[in-house]
């Protein structure tokens with residue numbers, strides 16, 4: 101592989117699920133290309149990936165964790181991406197002064213970290229955790245004349261992008277409609293972007309070529325598209341432990357899947373942050389049962405009240421006798437806690453994926469070649485839904501049109517009929533469903549090729565390492 105073992109890269113992930121996991125994977129991917137990679141962690145986050153990094157080291161990968169002396173709590177739904185991580189800055193500054201790495205990859209949610217790194221003159225590479233399509237949509241939403249859109253439900257065209265994509269205001273964060281109300285924290289992220297050396301993107305060129313070109317030209321080729329980074333998890337242990345709280349036992353669900361016929365099960369999960377209210381869970385349960393399809397449904401992370409997560413706790417969020425019926429008929433498994441998502445998605449029994457369209461889940465579904473039922477909730481997930489269903493044409497929309505402002509009031513209740521219709525559309529054989537499945541498999545092949553030697557993502561990883569190496573030589577010369 102690369103002849104640049106001397107390049108030292110730091111990775112500073114956010115302290116929570118959907119952003120932390122891919123950055124750890126990215127660090128491991130760069131290490132597998134010979135870059136000496138250090139993950140900057142906190143005492144709380146270190147245990148989540150210590151085991152897999154230790155295993156990587158045993159295999160000789162140049163990777164390590166540096167645990168900062170300061171700590172912050174892990175992000176949860178009450179703060180989402182807006183946790184104040186500024187307590188980490190002083191120990192980070194000290195570390196950077198001591199080690200002076202060739203670059204530091206910083207998650208966009210660490211908006212305070214921007215200036216510290218910038219002042220020290222160390223190239224700071226932005227990681228914002230979303231794909232090229234969503235980046236282009238977000239960028240161009242700024243050019244929409246919202247005054248001329250008459251209501252929250254009136255479709256408008258997203259300007260300046262290669263595909264004809266319509267959205268509604270109800271699918272967007274409130275501040276986008278009124279730029280004077282952009283919160284300070286969002287401005288902070290924009291500023292972080294402005295002074296960055298470049299950007300690292302977890303996607304692959306063939307997934308969204310026209311959008312990848314737009315992003316590369318915006319960044320003057322300082323955009324490296326290096327995914328799907330989840331492919332760096334090659335062994336079963338890697339895939340099981342990734343981001344998993346140490347107490348979870350995943351074997352139960354794998355055994356259950358092993359007992360199912362190939363291509364027969366729907367996997368339903370809403371990511372690491374979302375909390376759905378009991379009335380929405382109830383509708384999902386009724387819809388799944390009425391569809392008569394087999395399913396694994398991860399509820400561990402989606403309940404409002406954590407005490408309901410306990411074994412057998414189903415309070416007011418499951419229909420009477422639901423789990424007992426699912427057990428008797430073998431139709432469904434309700435999973436409380438953390439699911440081994442990569443292992444589930446690549447299991448031969450899986451036929452479809454009901455997802456909240458978080459970018460990692462989207463990319464993991466794509467990489468596994470599984471068509472999707474899209475149920476976006478917040479962040480840029482409505483853009484990801486458009487990519488899945490309208491550009492790639494590998495998904496069916498459940499029909500949620502309401503952007504969810506984190507832990508505020510839940511407006512987008514989706515009824516059981518919609519759930520049932522979407523599940524049947526994806527899972528029951530039909531020309532349309534077969535076409536989606538064929539396209540999904542085709543794209544998965546491209547995803548795998550992207551990270552192989554000579555593939556587009558492989559080439560971009562090498563290009564960044566070489567660029568950092570060349571800068572060092574120039575500075576030394």
Ligand code: UDP
Pocket residue numbers: 117118119121342343369370371372373374398401437438439440441442457458459460461462464
């Ligand atoms: N994930 C997992 N098990 C779970 C829930 C989530 O492995 O039970 C992983 C999933 O594979 C993905 C990440 O957590 O890598 C979630 O990221 P995503 O962008 O999909 O959604 P977010 O959690 O940020 O809303």
